Amino acid sequence: MENLPIDDRVKKAWDDLRAVEAAVQQAEQNLHRTTVTAQSADKKVELTVGAQGELTAIEFPGNGHRAMSGAELSASVLDAAGRARAELARQVMEVFDPLAGMLSGGPGAEALAVDWNKLFGSALEGFEEQGESAAMSRLRDEIAEE
Structure with missing residues (x-):
């Protein structure tokens, strides 16, 4: 592109920006x-969040929550919320990461790089695809200590 006349380079840059x-x-x-629905690891809480992470629904499949202590129910709600937030963050990253790449290589491209950890913080921490969340792990530690 450097071999092109300046007018052509400017036009190409504007076209790329518009795209x-x-x-x-x-x-x-x-x-x-977008909405995301997630279940807690114990499957006793199902929670839905909207596009901005707002809680839009909470359900208790099978009514298993009735036999839970307040601390256990709280941990399950937090676990489901964390899983939903993490999935929402992953979906946002999936959509926007390629867009940042559209401008890579151009002048100032490094300024456009997205720091996903800074943007989503704790929403990306402590959740595995098939694992136990940090909240559930802490709850198990608390119960074991009693």
């Missing part, structure tokens, strides 16, 4: 309608 802007706008529209 990224259109892709970002489409991604934002798609994500605005």
Whole structure:
């Protein structure tokens, strides 16, 4: 691209920018309608969050929550919420990471790099695909200590 005349380089840069802007706008529209539902590891709480992480629904499948102590129910709710937040964060990353790559290599591209850990913080920590959350692990430690 450096061999092209300046006018052609500027036009290409503007075209690239417009393409990224259109892709970002489409991604934002798609994500605005996103909801994520997750279950706690013990399957006693099911929780749904909206596109901005807001709690939109909570259910207790099988009514297993009735036999739980307050601490156990609290841990299950937090576990389901954390799983939903983590999945929402993963979906946002999946959509926006390629968009950041659309501008890579251009001037100032390093300034456009997204620090996902800074953006989502704890939502990305402590959850494995098939594992136990940090909240459930802490609860088990508490119960074992009693």
